Amino acid sequence: MAATGPVIGIDLGTTNSVVATLVDNKVEVIPDSNGNRLHPSVVAFLPSGEVLVGHAARTRRHVDPKNTISSAKRLIGQSINVPTVRLAMSTMPYQCVGGPNEQPLVVIRDRKFSIPEISAIVLKHLRRCAERHLGQPVSQAVITVPANFTDAQRQATKYAGELAGLKVLRVLNEPTAAALAYGFGRSMNASLAIYDLGGGTFDVTVLQIRDQIFEVLATGGDSFLGGDDFDKVLLDKLAGDFLQTQRVDLRDDPTAWSRLGAAAEQIKCRLSTDDSVAGTIHELGVGVGGEALALSFEVHRTEFENLIFPYVERSVLACREVLHAAGVDAHSLGDLILVGGSTRTPMV
Numbered sequence: 001m002a003a004t005g006p007v008i009g010i011d012l013g014t015t016n017s018v019v020a021t022l023v024d025n026k027v028e029v030i031p032d033s034n035g036n037r038l039h040p041s042v043v044a045f046l047p048s049g050e051v052l053v054g055h056a057a058r059t060r061r062h063v064d065p066k067n068t069i070s071s072a073k074r075l076i077g078q079s080i081n082v083p084t085v086r087l088a089m090s091t092m093p094y095q096c097v098g099g100p101n102e103q104p105l106v107v108i109r110d111r112k113f114s115i116p117e118i119s120a121i122v123l124k125h126l127r128r129c130a131e132r133h134l135g136q137p138v139s140q141a142v143i144t145v146p147a148n149f150t151d152a153q154r155q156a157t158k159y160a161g162e163l164a165g166l167k168v169l170r171v172l173n174e175p176t177a178a179a180l181a182y183g184f185g186r187s188m189n190a191s192l193a194i195y196d197l198g199g200g201t202f203d204v205t206v207l208q209i210r211d212q213i214f215e216v217l218a219t220g221g222d223s224f225l226g227g228d229d230f231d232k233v234l235l236d237k238l239a240g241d242f243l244q245t246q247r248v249d250l251r252d253d254p255t256a257w258s259r260l261g262a263a264a265e266q267i268k269c270r271l272s273t274d275d276s277v278a279g280t281i282h283e284l285g286v287g288v289g290g291e292a293l294a295l296s297f298e299v300h301r302t303e304f305e306n307l308i309f310p311y312v313e314r315s316v317l318a319c320r321e322v323l324h325a326a327g328v329d330a331h332s333l334g335d336l337i338l339v340g341g342s343t344r345t346p347m348v
Contacts, residue, residue: 007140007169008130011177012119012157014073014226015199015341017041019126021134027181030126030133039129043121044068045108053125065093065258067108069118071228074200075104076115076160077153084224091232093254116156120163127164141166146201147173147219175205176214178339183209190334191217193323197315197348198340200226204319206326206333218326220318225311227268227342233307234299235264238281242295248285256284260295267299272344276300305347312347 008030011018017039020029031037032054044052044060045067052060060068071092078085079102089096089104097112099105105112123143130138145157154171161168175194182192188209196203203221207214238260239250250256263281270277278298285293323329342348 005136005140006130006134006138007142008127008138009177010123010126010141010143010161011174012073012123012143012145012160013041013198014071014201014228015041017122017126019130021130027184028133030130032125032129033132039122039126040070041073041122042068042070043072043118051121053121061093062255062259062262065254067094069094069106069108069113071200072106072115072118074224074228076119077150077156078104078115080104088224093258116160116163119157119160123161123164123166127166139165139167140169142170142172143168144172144174144177146196146221146223147175147203147205147216148201148221148223153223173203173205173216173219174339175203175207175219176216178337179205179207179209179214182335182337183212183214187211188334191328191332192335192337193319193330193333194337194339195315195319195343196221196339197342198226199342200224200228202226202315202318204315204322206322206328217328218322220322220325222314222318225314226340229311230268230308230342230345231261231265233311234268234304235261237299237307238264238295238297241297242284242293245295246285246287246293248287248293250284253285260284267297268304268345271299271301271304272346274301301346308345308347312345315348 006021008019008021020027029037036055039054040058042057044057074088080098081102095107096104104115127138143157143161145154158168158171174196178194179192190209192207194205201223202225205219206217208217243249250260267277280294280296282294283292284295287293
């Protein structure tokens with residue numbers, strides 16, 4: 001018997017996720033119980049056995065980084081023998097080991113979780129938010145993925161949805177979803193480029209739209225390029241400054257490293273609107289005589305842009321390759337659609 005009831009659309013992101021549905025031919029983005037419509041893709045496992053998701057889990061990254069899982073999307077459907085995957089695993093504060101079929105497993109105290117199981121916890125949270133908001137059970141979903149996801153990554157995402165109690169009607173490419181949203185209810189005849197730079201992945205896609213018919217002319221990108229990399233280069237800079245001034249390497253302290261990483265993320269966001277950001281990060285370590293060590297900093301946007309230039313340039317090179325493959329030049333595009341939180345970076 002076919003499933004009935006509302007269908008939700010889920011953008012399962014590296015950093016944050018969004019869930020929405022169509023009500024009376026209008027899109028409703030669904031909030032959590034506190035009214036937040038952006039849901040951090042973070043899962044925290046407490047010593048009591050309780051599992052937190054979203055905003056509540058994100059606060060645990062600074063307290064218990066080894067048992068708080070974020071950026072899992074970078075590992076879903078991947079093999080641990082891929083160099084970029086091993087590099088990503090080495091930068092994560094929680095422990096990852098190899099599992100069956102070379103799949104990464106996350107170690108939480110005395111348990112091991114596959115990446116689809118972690119993603120399923122996030123998806124189940126989104127499903128429950130939708131059920132609370134709509135006042136009825138939800139069992140069907142469309143989930144978006146980067147256009148350059150492999151079949152293994154798509155299947156792993158679909159499996160995560162099934163573990164969350166959802167019938168995944170379709171796994172939809174994120175750029176196509178953005179173009180559909182952009183052209184919804186409009187009669188268009190144009191070529192569009194979708195530049196999608198999120199927390200962990202980058203996609204660029206050129207589409208032709210003719211009277212609600214969407215044709216993908218070319219697509220490309222990088223599964224390991226995003227805001228996480230912007231955070232990391234800023235984190236490394238701050239850690240280097242702290243090592244120089246305090247003679248303490250924060251890489252040896254997972255909790256302090258996580259706190260510094262959270263500060264780097266906040267500084268990055270502030271630099272989208274401010275020319276410079278200054279302040280002090282307290283209690284990053286303990287010095288002689290038990291004195292709490294802090295880091296005073298000032299970061300200018302130009303300095304930050306110099307740090308992230310290689311990553312932005314990688315996205316530009318991908319854009320050129322996709323335009324060439326599509327047989328179009330930038331001037332012939334009708335519109336450019338920027339998608340993903342990292343596109344707020346002025347340099348981008």
